[in-house]
Amino acid sequence: MPHQIRPNILKLFSDIKLARGDLISRSAKNLYWNIDHLLNRTEVEIISLICVRMEEPSGAKIDKRLELKVDTNVIEKGLGASEVKGNTHFLHLTDSSKSGSLLINSLV
Template sequence: MTGLQFTFSGSNERQGTYLLFISLSKPVRLAFGSFMKGKKLPLPAGYYLYLGSALGKGDNSFPLARRLIRHTSRSGNEKPHAIGKALRIAMLKNRIADEHALNIKQKKLHWHIDYLLQCPESSIFHIVIIRKAEKLEPALSRYLETNPNTSVFAQRLGAQDTKNSTHLLQCSDPNALLEQLLMDLPDIVSDDDDHSC
């Protein structure tokens, strides 16, 4: 990667869409809650990508910050993802959150991605944050599923609320994917106000 932990795009919205770049240090067999009736899937060591969104509304609401802080935490007494501290600083600096929004309750495993992020072998190493109120997941999902640097290893994983997309993918080359994504993102979201920190 570029050495940067975050890429920001879009306007000044407190809601939006995001991509988590995840490293898995060794192979694991993992059940994603009730997905595929709780069957354990083999995940090889390597890189993964998760597409999500937080589009809640309200003047005092910080849905994007709350969702991302939640992703960087783990349930129980497990150590949070190392990127979490830098994420808090970036959220405050970019006015996506206030101090109150960064306090989350005890995490319970709920979404498919929670099960992967709970593993001590997993680590979030980069987050693309798109601050835009429009629903971008369908377009981004189509883009990611057809990218030569990604592959679908379980159809509809991470996206059971959609009919035919997948939001958790394997990624063969995160650097190439991020480079291409940053070039194509303005066309996907119709906004070229991108910056990194």
């Protein structure tokens, strides 16, 4: 069963021209990435997502800087970041009043 966030993500991707056409697969999704497994669980609650598109790969640097911030917690070391051993792409932001744009601006 697809996660309830899926329709909103599909619309957003289409609106910002990140993808086009029918984004819903004709066959069942092969669960491969960590996010696939999380989104396949209805008991997982995703409150918000922050996505950053950059021209050069810099995810590892951003992840490390986020991990060191006092208002973020690592959910599980290595979760979602196969390119850097022990790094993570899934963090919990403890200060929910902080907006995503403030967080992103503090990293660039």
